[in-house]
Amino acid sequence: xxxxxxxxxxxxxxxxxASDYExxxxxxxxxxxxxxxxxxxxxxxxWKAVAREFKKEAKSVKDVExxxxxxxxxxxxxxxxxxxxxxxxxxxxxxxxxxxxERRESPGMFWCRIGKDTFVKTVFGSAASSNVKPGQKIxxxxxxxxxxxxxxxxxxxxDLRSFSTDQxxxxxxxxxxxxxAPGKRMKLDxxxxxxxxxxxxxxxxxxxxxxxxxxxxxxxxxxxxxxxHAKTKSGFGYVHLRRCPGDLPERMDEILEALGEVPGLILDxxxxxxxxxxxxxxxxxxxxxxxxxxxxxxxxxxxxxPYGGPVVVIVNATVVSAGETASGSFKExxxxxxxxESPTAGMSSSKETIELPSGLFxxxxxxxxxxxxxxxGRGIEGIGVVPHEIVEFDPRDxxxxxxxxxxxxxxxxxxxPAAIVPYEPKAFGWDG
Numbered sequence: 211x212x213x214x215x216x217x218x219x220x221x222x223x224x225x226x227x228a229s230d231y232e233x234x235x236x237x238x239x240x241x242x243x244x245x246x247x248x249x250x251x252x253x254x255x256x257w258k259a260v261a262r263e264f265k266k267e268a269k270s271v272k273d274v275e276x277x278x279x280x281x282x283x284x285x286x287x288x289x290x291x292x293x294x295x296x297x298x299x300x301x302x303x304x305x306x307x308x309x310x311x312e313r314r315e316s317p318g319m320f321w322c323r324i325g326k327d328t329f330v331k332t333v334f335g336s337a338a339s340s341n342v343k344p345g346q347k348i349x350x351x352x353x354x355x356x357x358x359x360x361x362x363x364x365x366x367x368x369d370l371r372s373f374s375t376d377q378x379x380x381x382x383x384x385x386x387x388x389x390x391a392p393g394k395r396m397k398l399d400x401x402x403x404x405x406x407x408x409x410x411x412x413x414x415x416x417x418x419x420x421x422x423x424x425x426x427x428x429x430x431x432x433x434x435x436x437x438x439h440a441k442t443k444s445g446f447g448y449v450h451l452r453r454c455p456g457d458l459p460e461r462m463d464e465i466l467e468a469l470g471e472v473p474g475l476i477l478d479x480x481x482x483x484x485x486x487x488x489x490x491x492x493x494x495x496x497x498x499x500x501x502x503x504x505x506x507x508x509x510x511x512x513x514x515x516p517y518g519g520p521v522v523v524i525v526n527a528t529v530v531s532a533g534e535t536a537s538g539s540f541k542e543x544x545x546x547x548x549x550x551e552s553p554t555a556g557m558s559s560s561k562e563t564i565e566l567p568s569g570l571f572x573x574x575x576x577x578x579x580x581x582x583x584x585x586x587g588r589g590i591e592g593i594g595v596v597p598h599e600i601v602e603f604d605p606r607d608x609x610x611x612x613x614x615x616x617x618x619x620x621x622x623x624x625x626x627p628a629a630i631v632p633y634e635p636k637a638f639g640w641d642g
Contacts, residue, residue: 230568231277235268237567238284245562245577246288252592253289253374260287274570279307281571282370289592291374291530291557294574301570309370314389315414317396321348321384322425322551324602328356328384330400331425331608340410342398344425345609349407350399363387374576374592375556381527390414403609423450423481423528425603426613432468436485439465444620447472447517454485454532459492463513466495473642474623475517476616477540478524479554482533493539496521496546498638505544505632506583518640520626521546522619525597529554535581538595542584544632547622549601549615553594598630 239261243250250257264284271277278295285293297304305311318335319342321328330337330346351359363383373379390396394414401407428440428448436453447469455461469475494512497503501518502510523537523546534554540546559576566572579589585596599618607614628634635642 229268229271230570231271231280232265232268234277234566234568234570235264235280235284238281238564238573239264241564242288242573242575245564246290246575249288249290249576249592252588255287255289260284274301274304275307277570278304279370281566281573282307285573285575286368286370286372288372288575289374290372290559290576291378291555292559292561292574292576293372296563296572296574298565298569298572300568304570307370313392315392315394315416316386316389317412317414318342319388319412321388322603323380323384324605326357328360329603329605329608331384331603336415337410337412340412342400342410342412343402343609344611345403345605345607346400347402347605348398349401350397352397360384373555373557375527375553375594377527377552377594378530378555378557381552381555385528403605423452424478424524424613424616425608426611426616427478428616434461437461437465439469441469441472442476442616442620444624445473446620446623447475448478448616449476450478450480451482451533451536453483454487454536456485456487458485458487458536459495459513462492462495463515466513466515466517471642472519474520474522474620474626476522476524476619476623477537477546478616479529479533479537480524480526480550480615482529482537484531484533486532487536489535489539492536493543493545496540498640501638503543503545503633503638506539506542509543509545518638519635519642520623520631522622523548524615524619525550525554525595527552527555527594529595530557531555532558534558534590534595538581538584538590541595541598542581546633547599547627547631548595548597549599549618549622550597551600551602551615553596554590556590556592556594558590598627 281295318337319333320331322331328348333342348356364379397411428442431440436455438450440448493509497511498518499511523540541548558580560578562577564573579591582589601618603614
């Protein structure tokens, strides 16, 4: 044995043995790079920096709860909206981090980005009773410039929660990310569409449902749980898809029957939380009877009353998972024109479960993107479904109780961009 190897052996013998926690982290870092590393460039992940940070922090872990928290934070660095740390039998009863256990209440509002500024999108509960109005520009939050406040909230949320894209993280911060401890008060400096400035203080309470979706749905909306429908003021059909239940195609049959003959149809996926269903059967409801459509893949007509007219799809970054594959199929496979404030969340993938050496936890992570033909062969994960046209809210519309994107969808249906959407209704026998 050489002197150098002898010294190394002595040093190793004197070094404290790596804990189970350190071994778990080392294993996770190596295995996640093998399983998920093909996403790192796309998602701009510096895994070497992540490894340095978490190997160092693993040395300070004192107990299983600390370990649970560290693993959750590690998975957040994957930028994978489906990622989860799952306790195994040896860790049953281990409590999640305090931030996940804390009760949080809504301040009664959702926000949106218009250009570089942030505006109030919808109000209810506490914000409504405090006279906060849709369409107001938010100048400061608790004395901080709004852009800095939002940036800090995004960073805070992203430390413990994994978001597949920047747009998903931002939309989370502008919606449920506004919630805080019960009774917490938020001071807002606001500017109305008339240029008048005012200040309001809003308390986080049980002010209303934490829903996403349209700012102002059409009047007369018939709500039905996961799906709601109405006719717009111009007579177009409108369907809001809050989730994608297993019987979505059959539910769509009922709505198409209820709407009857309409000159155009809006499918609004904003706020869609995913689910599971037969995608081909859903798109088949939008191929005329006896016909098939083959622009991206082949779809055959399905259902008792398929709709053959022009379709506009609305999305934003609150659309996740199956909501992305559903909405994306209409756009990518040539059936509809898509508009949105942003691409969808980019959270759509095949997953795998990785058990850690300690037997305490397993990591549930994305290993491949869904819909590989989307986005010129790059799939959805880490990108989202990109609309044909980005449409931001207009503060004047919000102030007047109008949803800018629905208004834009109606305008598109009146003068449909046939050169962009391969599906031509008349070519498929639709004479509406």
